[in-house]
Amino acid sequence: MTDRTELLEAALYSLPEGMALLGEEGHVVLWNRAAEAITGHPGPDMVGRPAPEGLKALLQRCAQPGDADSGSQAGRAFLVHARHKLGHEVRAMARILVLRDGLGGHIGTAVVFHPAESLDALPHGETGNSEGMEGSQADLKDRLDTEFEDFAHGGPPFGVLWITIDQAPELRKSHGVGACEAMFEKVERALAQGLRPAEQLGRWGDDEFLVLSHERTPEMLAVHAQALAGLARTAEFRWWGDRISLTVSIGAAQADLGEGLTRLLARAQQAMVSSVHAGGNHIALAPGGQACLPS
Numbered sequence: 001m002t003d004r005t006e007l008l009e010a011a012l013y014s015l016p017e018g019m020a021l022l023g024e025e026g027h028v029v030l031w032n033r034a035a036e037a038i039t040g041h042p043g044p045d046m047v048g049r050p051a052p053e054g055l056k057a058l059l060q061r062c063a064q065p066g067d068a069d070s071g072s073q074a075g076r077a078f079l080v081h082a083r084h085k086l087g088h089e090v091r092a093m094a095r096i097l098v099l100r101d102g103l104g105g106h107i108g109t110a111v112v113f114h115p116a117e118s119l120d121a122l123p124h125g126e127t128g129n130s131e132g133m134e135g136s137q138a139d140l141k142d143r144l145d146t147e148f149e150d151f152a153h154g155g156p157p158f159g160v161l162w163i164t165i166d167q168a169p170e171l172r173k174s175h176g177v178g179a180c181e182a183m184f185e186k187v188e189r190a191l192a193q194g195l196r197p198a199e200q201l202g203r204w205g206d207d208e209f210l211v212l213s214h215e216r217t218p219e220m221l222a223v224h225a226q227a228l229a230g231l232a233r234t235a236e237f238r239w240w241g242d243r244i245s246l247t248v249s250i251g252a253a254q255a256d257l258g259e260g261l262t263r264l265l266a267r268a269q270q271a272m273v274s275s276v277h278a279g280g281n282h283i284a285l286a287p288g289g290q291a292c293l294p295s
Contacts, residue, residue, distance in 0.1 A: 018092070018113045020059055021099075024106060026050055028059070038092065038115060040085030054083030058094060059111055078273060079266050080113070091115065091266075140202035140210060147200075147212055148261045159221045159254040161211040161228065162268040163191070166247045166280035168207040179239045187246060190235035194228050208272075218254040222285045225250045229283060249275035253286035 009030070012019050018035035020028055031046040039055060046052075051059035058080045082090045094113040101107050144160075151158035165187055172180045184203070191201055191209065204210035211228070215221040232248040251271025255264050267286035275282040 015112075016114075018111075020046075020111045020113075022059060022109045022111070024108055026060065029108065035113075038113065039082065039090060054085070058082040058092060058113060079269055137202075137204060140200070140204065140212075143200050143202075143212060144210075144261060148255065148264070151255055152257075156214045157216050157254065159213045159215055159218070159252065160264060160268045161209075161213060161221070161225050162204070162251040162253075162265075162272040163209040163211065163228070163232075163248050164207050164250075164272055164276065165232070166249055166276070167244060171244065175239055175242070182239065183237050183244070183246065186235045186237050187232050187248070190231045191228050194224075194231045196224075210268075215254070218252070218285055221252045221254050222283060225252045225283045225285075229281070233281075247281035249278075249280050250283045251275055251286060252283065253288070256288050259288075 012021075012030060013032045015032055016034055018038045019030065019032040020035055021030035023029045027048060027050055028046045029048075031041070031043040033043075035046075036042050039058075041052065041055065078094050078096075080092050080094045082092060084090045092113040092115055094111055097110040097112070098106060099108040099110060147155075147158055150156070165183065168180055168183070171183060188201065188203075188209065191211070195201055195211070196213065196215075198214055200212040202210055213221060213224065215224055229248050229250055232246055235246050237244045237246055249272055251268045251274065253264055253268035253271060267288060271284040271286040274284040278284070
């Protein structure tokens with residue numbers, strides 16, 4: 001009779017996403033078939049060893065127990081740049097989970113990842129099964145494509161603000177999905193008060209917004225982000241008598257001439273993640289973004 005351990009191993013090996021289990025010392029304990037296909041590194045070369053140099057960004061930088069334990073990080077997808085065994089770059093969306101024993105002691109880490117190209121080549125926030133959310137993202141993507149194409153052909157400056165509400169993961173756990181959605185509606189109305197006439201605001205994931213902006217310089221984009229963050233803080237939110245203070249973390253990225261839309265969004269997402277790592281209630285301006293009209 002097949003025991004439970006064999007069943008669990010078979011299930012993990014069969015997952016369509018890459019799965020790596022790391023022991024307490026950071027050595028690879030399990031490396032499934034999807035992980036082999038994505039990275040080119042076969043399981044026998046990985047198990048029992050520390051991460052090779054090209055995969056350290058994926059397996060070591062992601063697998064930080066302190067980050068993964070924090071309410072703002074648990075379950076969040078990160079864009080990671082790793083290296084395939086053959087030498088080319090692999091862009092992957094990775095999620096981490098700290099593994100603990102019955103007494104709460106840290107015994108290892110799970111890293112689940114898949115190629116970023118599987119997200120229609122555009123980084124975006126994680127969404128559940130809501131058809132409405134998928135439709136909102138599709139509408140915003142159409143606007144993104146149109147305005148970025150306009151910029152690429154000599155149109156006005158273009159940038160994006162990737163916004164996440166710092167309290168969303170904890171509120172979803174403590175008060176449920178309904179409270180979280182009500183909070184997002186409150187913050188969306190507050191943010192909308194600060195938009196420029198030509199700007200577009202939309203949901204870009206369960207916990208995130210995207211603002212399409214035409215500020216003339218990266219510095220002006222960052223100042224605009226600060227103003228929107230201030231409006232979010234004024235959105236007083238109450239749920240069944242509980243008053244919940246709200247803050248946002250924002251990543252700002254100004255488009256560079258010659259870069260693609262995927263790269264622009266990746267820079268904005270990475271800046272947003274940096275803001276979250278800074279403790280939330282923070283604005284980060286992505287490097288680059290020198291394209292602007294003359295003053």
